[in-house]
Amino acid sequence: MxxxxxxxxxxxxxxxxxxxxxxxxxxxxxxxxxxxxxxxSFTAPSPQLLKRLEQDRAQRLCSKVEDAALTQEEAAEVIELARTSIQYPASGKLVGNWKIGEALAHDGAGDRIARGVLEKRKENGGLCQNCHALARGEINVGNVGPALTGFGTKRGNSPETAKYVYEKVYNSWLYFPCSNMPRLGANKHLTSDQITHLVAYLIDPQSPLNR
Ligand code: HEC
Structure with a gap:
């Protein structure tokens, strides 16, 4: 109408x-x-790819065009949807290996579409460097998000900090509804295991990020 x-x-x-x-x-x-x-305009023989055009409820709420601001109720719903999306590792261990995390944080690999089919050449990377400054002295840094340089030095490596980073990477909207940081675990870009390695990279005192 x-x-x-x-x-x-x-x-x-x-x-x-x-x-x-x-x-x-x-x-x-x-x-x-x-x-x-x-x-x-987006055609692909694989139904798996076309499915990605469907926005989930949280993405719909975050894509409002009429009235850009979220209402309190909508923000609360986005947060609640984020909370229920998060799955924790069966082991209960949230801190993995910072060396694997370091490689992942600098790795921009994702799904690629070639000749209309989804091509998975390797495990997905963490993409962090695309948006964040990481270890001191790195020249190639993203500035969409805040610098993570010295994150663990400033925020410590307590179980609470580990849980915060795990959840933030799994579904950033739990802490910042509709943020520009992708919901990397909830969208199945990263596995729980990979996220534990990224947690270690951010908070381990031995990690180059904190030296
Ligand atoms: C597309 C850009 C983008 C990517 C990719 C991205 N982030 Fe973010 N990130 C942001 C933005 C924007 C913010 C600030 C808003 C927010 O908190 O959501 C942020 C915030 C954060 C915060 C909160 C910082 C604080 O001081 O508490 C952490 C932690 C974080 N990102 C870690 C990561 C890690 C680890 C990765 C890789 C696995 C990553 N981000 C990938 C954009 C991104």
Whole structure:
């Protein structure tokens, strides 16, 4: 529906006759057609790939176009959805091996689409460096997120800090609804195991990040 067309006519029939009555599609309509255009332009033989065009409930809440700000209730729902998405390692051990974590944090590998099929050449990387500055002295640093340099030196390596980092990487929206940091565990980009190694890289005093 074109919301507001009647208001436009009622308010100014003479002006409308003279100037033409500009009407704009409402936000919901704009959103629906934008999604249609994006979906239609993205074709792939694999249904697995096309499924990724479907937004989950939290992503929908975070993609509002009409009224950019989230309401308190919506923010609470995004946080609750994040909370229930998080799975912890069966071992209960949240801190893995910082050396594996270091490699992962600098590794930008993800899924690739080649000739319309999903190509998985290797395990996914952590992508952290794309957005964060990591160890001191590294030249190639991202600045979308805050620098993580010295994270463990500043925040310590207590079980609470380990849990915070694990959850933050698994689903960043638990602590910052709709943040630009991807939900790396919840979206199955990283495994629980990989996340424990990233936790170690962030908080282990031996990690180059903290030296
Ligand atoms: C696409 C960009 C992006 C990627 C990739 C990304 N982050 Fe983030 N990250 C952010 C942004 C933006 C913030 C600040 C907002 C927030 O807290 O969500 C942030 C915040 C954080 C915080 C909270 C910082 C604090 O002071 O408490 C941690 C920890 C973190 N990221 C770790 C990581 C790790 C580890 C990785 C890799 C596994 C990673 N991030 C990948 C964008 C990103």
């Amino acid at each position: 074109r919301a507001g067309w009647w208001k436009c006519i009622a308010a100014s029939v003479p002006a409308a006759l003279a100037l033409g009555c500009a009407t704009f599609p409402d936000a919901a309509e704009t959103r629906a057609s934008a999604e249609k255009i994006v979906s239609a």
